[in-house]
Amino acid sequence: MGKVVTVTSGKGGVGKTTSSAAISTGLAMRGHKTVVIDFDVGLRNLDLIMGVERRVVFDFINVINGDANLNQALIKDKRVENLYIFPTSQTRDKDALRKEGVERVMDELRDNFDFIVCDSPAGIEHGALTALYHADAAIVVTNPEVSSVRDSDRILGMLSSRSRRAERNEAPVDEFLLLTRYSADRVAKGEMLSIEDVQEILSIPLMGIIPESESVLKASNTGQPVILDKDSIAGRAYDDAVARFLGETREMRFIKAEKKGLFRSLFGKA
């Protein structure tokens, strides 16, 4: 029985799609049969980030409506074994995600995959709520910034009240915090919320810290999940995050200010 992992945030632009692409790729690299689904109906983008935009034939909505079957719609990744991409529709609107239809597709995916990674749209409308509803685990992507943290808190509230697990009185959704676009230098200067600040406020387990990095844009430019870039710190941070998600213990890396590190950490954190 596969596990549905919803990548969510409330706020837009924090790195949900980048994270979904990296995490699903990382899970597949570790041998887990993984599919990554785009829930952002009408604003398809996961296909671009995964570099499969020219291979989309059928989409999520086609499968929900019975116009195509799963095998026709799933795109097999050419770089990583065990990885499949499930694109969404670019033309329909979000209401096309009919509840029974989505439920049927998710059940079929649960039977065929180890992990079903759902890339949630921003906001708290139908698409986002549908992705959240099916979650067994949720990765809450948060930037160290007030509006993002507030929205994450809101999403955490919804996970505990509006998920299928909550509705059926099952064990609660497993929640993980993924802090992205983190700048250790700015934290040292007191210009950015620190890891401890965000964790204290949201109080869920920290799965990883992804430093602000030029390699993320480079990865999206070329349609390569950033985790495949072994030279980039963001890629290595995602690799650590996936390992922690799977239960490994790994020390947090790339979280110290680079310049004047010792002096700043002595006086800045006082």
Add this chain to the structure above:
Amino acid sequence: MSILERLFGRRTNQSATVAKNRLQMVLVQERAGRNAPDFLPLLKNEILAVVAKYLDVEDEMIKIQLESAGDTSVLEINVELDKARIKPKPAIAAKA
């Protein structure tokens, strides 16, 4: 400015500290209201309208909370009164 002032003053003047404090304040309120039923804001407005007929009250002076423990829920309505602002006569009387 002394070294001590610089060390301690700097931390509290940093914008990240301001951000954290503001977040903590706003989230306390939002979390409390999260599981509240949808009618609560409407109820609050109607109570406010009634109270305002007799007393000079403002929006933030009425606090409504619904707390649940086990099978029981308690609806708590608190109206904060400012003595100086109590109307000399009820509004209805004044109208006549």
